[in-house]
Amino acid sequence: MQSTIHSRVYSRDKICAPIHEIIGCNSMMNTKNVTMYNDDDGTSYVVAFPAKFEVCDRCGGHGHHMDRRFDNDGQGYTSSEWAEECEADPEFSSSYFGGRFDCVCEVCKGKNVVLVIDEARLDEEKELEYQKHLAFLQEMADDEAMRASERRMGA
Numbered sequence: 001m002q003s004t005i006h007s008r009v010y011s012r013d014k015i016c017a018p019i020h021e022i023i024g025c026n027s028m029m030n031t032k033n034v035t036m037y038n039d040d041d042g043t044s045y046v047v048a049f050p051a052k053f054e055v056c057d058r059c060g061g062h063g064h065h066m067d068r069r070f071d072n073d074g075q076g077y078t079s080s081e082w083a084e085e086c087e088a089d090p091e092f093s094s095s096y097f098g099g100r101f102d103c104v105c106e107v108c109k110g111k112n113v114v115l116v117i118d119e120a121r122l123d124e125e126k127e128l129e130y131q132k133h134l135a136f137l138q139e140m141a142d143d144e145a146m147r148a149s150e151r152r153m154g155a
Helices: 019-023 079-088 092-098 124-152
Strands: 002-005 008-011 031-037 043-053 065-067 103-104 111-117
Touching: 031 111, 031 124, 043 124, 079 092
Parallel strands: none
Antiparallel strands: 002 008, 031 043, 043 111, 065 103
8 A cells, every 4th residue: 555645655564664674773772872072182982872763853753844945944934925926836835735845854864753862761971971962062052043143143
């Protein structure tokens, strides 16, 4: 049995296959390797955190999403922009909602799930490394927010 989703054909046996076959993982004890950086001497090292699979947040587990080039870079359309697009191309609305502008998910690469760190399985040593990792991610997000703010101000 096959079904068509957004102009793509998906085989029912692929959808129902065990998750480790779909994502190409042979072990049920998954780990996620994260490169950590030592501030003291600038060296890097890899920490293998226990991990689990979760539904991809970007595509909601569908394996595809709207291509940002056709969705105002992820910001959507205002009503006037939508009217303008539909006036220029009468088929735009049906194409937009029909999946014509979809692309393979840039996060999960169409696999519907992503490997994430399993916080419940962290031991004390890994917990400390994980807290360092979270602090690093927050620092990166803060830096990006500052750069974005500067760009908006014309810098």
